[in-house]
Amino acid sequence: MADLQDELHTLPEAGDHDKAHHAAQAVSRTPDPPIPADADGQADELERARALLAAHPVADGYSGLPWALRHLPWYDLQLGESAVDTDVPRLREGHVGALLWSLHLPEGLAADRAVGATLEQLDLVRSVIAAHPEGLRLARSAGQVIDARNCGRVAVVLGPAAAAALDDSLAILRVLHSLGLRVLTLAGTSWASAAGLTRFGEEVVREMNRLGVLADLSGASDTTVRRTLTLSRTPVLCTRSAARALRPHPDNLPDELLAELGAAKGLCLVPLTAEQTGPSVRDVADHLDHVRAIAGPDSVGLSGTYDSGTAHPQGLADASGYPHLIAELLRRGWPDTDISLLTWGNVQRVLRTADFAARAAQERREPSPVRIAHLDG
Template sequence: MADLQDEPQSVGIGAEDLPAAAHAAAGALDRAAALLSVHPVVDGCNTLVWTLRQSPYHDIDTPDTGVDTDIPRLRAGGVGAQFWSLLVPSTDDQVVSDTLEQIDVARALIRRYPDSLSLALSADDMADARNRGRIASFLGPVPGRTLKDSLSPLRAFHTLGVRILAPAGASWAREELTPFGHEVVREANRLAVLLDLTGCTPEVACQLAGASKAPVVISNTAAAALTPHPGNVPDEVLLALREAHGLVMVAFDIARTGDSLHAVADHLDHVRAVAGPHSVGLGAAFGIEPRAPRPTGLTDPSGYPRLIAELLERGWSEADLALLTWGNAWRVLRDAEFTARAAHHKQPAP
């Protein structure tokens, strides 16, 4: 290769003419894009399914200013797997029927875009979707309120493809984990259904993390030590998730994390420091219509590379970033499946 000094001088501005900070930022963004091409983002929370129920005319194959999620922006952000939230704001007498409708809408969404979305039921499905250039699509969480005094709805949801259950708001996980709540945990473990502790009180979250033989997750939250918001978790819960080899997924929400990409990165730094690099993930909670206020730089899924670049500049290793984006979520799903297989060997289903 010829020496750069032998090359003709350009009349434009070259990379060497950029300010040092801008040059470093461009380099970090390139590194982020390269990392995401191998270790794409597993996003723990997107509420688009509920939005599509209210506005079924949206075509997510093309950009739409009415929502913050579509396939082009998921692709631009390097999203390789998505947990599609099926939570509903229904009264208890309608929660089961509304949840079933949510499942129906989610499955229809995945069928409608077969070249981009792929229904995922396992960690292997997640890896297979990535290898085929699809976004692995997990169904859940569904509300724990659907299980009043019977495990049958949980089994039915599992048959329909649901792989995540949210205990928050359920009578069996409100102030403490009741005896029936312990049955729910055992059955979820047997079915390889993840427990999503988002919205649980710190006491119940710690009880659930301790009772579950499989890792638990918190699909969208932030650090209460930095922002004392009701949806954020205190360090005691972060430590419980670390002990349980679980996963804490940080949301992009001005009220919970602050109004900038840098503030979100601060929360990720804190969660990694307390829960450990093997227990931190991303759960942006996009998909709301009309758009909720988002931190600057993270207004939709296409902002993920900018966040990864920021973390690179803060000194995160590429190995830890690969855990943040993909590895930790894949490991939690795989460990839940190992736990389920062990349970099947011990005793048959009731």
């Protein structure tokens, strides 16, 4: 695997980012929708949104970029890359400060390929970060996310990965964690199914808590969600879940689970996809309003789901569109404090809590030697 390049490089000042962006205009992409000429108030709110995001950037809860890049023979994320939704100029324009890079595998991949394919993606991610040290930096903790932001880089947090990547082995979980994995999706295995967590599944959650690996419950059964909320000593994530009351997608959460997630201080990261939230910025804002009302302002975040093969709402086609969404929330009366939690504060809290809980757990608990046959055989 390529070594990470941690050296600090001189970056342009914040005011120079627009110049860098204009220098990359050769990259073809759909421009943001214009602000109506008679909408001075809307223009003011867009400028206010950009100012808020400059202080509290977006921690984007799901990016499918690693799998998208593996099919490209050549790319340059620093200058700009039209073949994908995400590159450094658009991250700068959208005020994205951190990304969770998904290591999910495509449907239909043979089960015996899950471990190897996940390791290949980890290798690719490390190579991509090493090739773009001016814009990206791997972050293994909440503190490293802050360090990356202070150095002008976009922090990359590895995960979620599919639970199938563990091959029913806690030893593989520990190896993946040592390579940087920080989020694991609990769905699609014999030990985290429609029937909920088995005894081995519960041991997986305990070992994740000990390591500081966060549980992603998007796509998990309601029974698995409830049991994990009860069992986990750290907050959980739903990296791609909106409000089922507004749109009946299977990955969206019903109000009762949203309330339980909020009570447990978990985090629902609302995806910017037409399928789950609707075709417009207003539809996305409706879901954010609903999740905030049910789960609370401490339990709602953003999930771009860019480069994951899904259609996005108009005006949010790529990572540069976040200011337009925040401007819509300002028009709806969201206070600055709630927006700062939505974009940055809530993800930081969850990462920080996982770090603290892991240090405490490691003082009282040795690595688990349990195998699936011991509990579920």
